[in-house]
Amino acid sequence: MMRFTGLYCHPLCNSSPTSACRKKTVRMSVVTGRLRDPDINPCLLESDASTRCMDENNYERGRCSTHFLKYKNCRKFWNAIMIQRRRNGVKPSMPTAAERDIILGAMGKMPY
Template sequence: MLGCALFKVLLRELLTCLELETVRSLVERLPELFSPTSAILSKKTVRMPMVARRLRDPDINPCLLESDASARCMDENNYDRERCSNYFLKYKNCRKFWNSIMIHRRQNGVKPPMPTAAERDEILGAMGKMPY
């Protein structure tokens, strides 16, 4: 995506250049424009999309640790799903557990339906062990 933005900037500069000498100097500057310390790169800040930020928020996603563990397992095992099935099962059970908690809270009129991270820690502490 970032390469596409650089290409657009470069194309815009090329289209505005009418003299051949300016185009030649721009072509000579290509390595400079694509370097990691380029002014073009430093102007643009890369932000995570809203959905990704919400998934990384521990108050919204109760199974963040399980999700990270399964992704890490996939990375370490060359994306062999069979070797990470235990992690997937833990994540699935975590989602089921917190989804059932959320349904009960919604039925009882408790707001917000998903407990915050601190409330979840209290719930898990009161249970004594991980239910999933």
């Protein structure tokens, strides 16, 4: 689990360590941490590109449809790979980031 520890100071404390100032820990949820892990989420780049597109285009979904389609195709592709590996008894069923690079390199081009 990732943590960010910072010092939270009340505006009146003027950044001096008094009783009004205390340490505050902000934790990333387990699910969010897993989604940000490149070994678990094979479509992290596509997901980030979709989010960035939405931010840049003021959340107009129509302008980001190509990014959404790439993300959807990425998920379909890696889900099929995962199902195939599970049937063959390969553990882990989702290839690691290094294995995915090898798989994509062997294909010669991006399948999605």
